[in-house]
Amino acid sequence: METRTLKVVLDYEDYKKYPFLREAINDIRLFGLTLEDIGNTPLGSELLRNAREKILTVIEKGQYPIHGDDYRTEVASFLTTLILLSEIGDDALNEKFAIAFSKRIGAELSKEPIEKVLHIAINTLGWNISLDSNGDSLVYYKHYLQGVPEYTEEWKLVNRLLSKGFVRVPREKFTRLVETGIKKYVLNLIEKTRIEESKIPESLYKTVEEIAATWTNLRRELVAYARSAYSDKKEDLFPPCIRSLLSELSSGKNLPHSARFALASFLLSIGFSVDEVLEVFKVTPDFREDIARYQIEHIAGLRGSRTKYLPYKCENMRSYGLCRWKCENIRHPLQFFFRAARGRPPRVAEIQ
């Protein structure tokens, strides 16, 4: 197999266009930005703003935007999006983000010389790969499989030329292979991003909650699923704290204000209407429809300050005495809901 040596030099413009590059991430590590800086310093607030806008633009338009002129801001904003996505913990949102991101990268790569695309595949994706004298790529089959676009017959291994474990990929198809490889690489980066609960700054958490609420409202099928789970009394989708409140409510208990707020804001956040939440509270012994409706509308942001309230995070649930469980890797009841709805309910242990 004849191969050619690659001579590629990446510059700061490349780091800005391709913020996932190993070189780019290593470069900005030198600036020593910490998690506490995010949201607590002018630069950190800018990163959080950018990351929020990136994710919301992906949700609303399916596009990944680039911000500003400075490559360091762009790379650090990208890393901040990974933190936010990891905290939200919804696979469908991660998938949507990774698709939008890799498409953007694919569009940029299609304008690059093949040597640069190869360099990225080798150095960042870690693929074993070389370029033959015709300009076609020879990709180790395991790495080839990481980049195969889904649902396409022509990419199946049986339909490709395979020699000594390497798959020949024509020059014009190679960028597409790398694009899918980048999508999986980004999903893996999100999966690997884990932050200790106590280290998450408050401002970052507020952004997590805001994005989670926006995403849930758009996921009609999730809402329909939650409704049917509720009406069929299959409440496994809900975290134990919420299940416990529902069960106390249906056994005729009068819930304290914090518990009512936690339950109403959770149900509104997963897409229940004011009337549906009202229906849930009708079993309350001291139920008064006018008062209850006013309170629920207030939480939904339809009255007063017009602020839509988000459910408490786990830490607050515990401090109000509403949680006696430990849900693995969960920091917010909404996060539990997303994971359970995607068929990955978190492990739960009761705290004695």
Ligand code: SF4
């Ligand atoms: S850990 Fe969080 S999600 Fe789980 S029961 Fe407690 S408050 Fe609810």
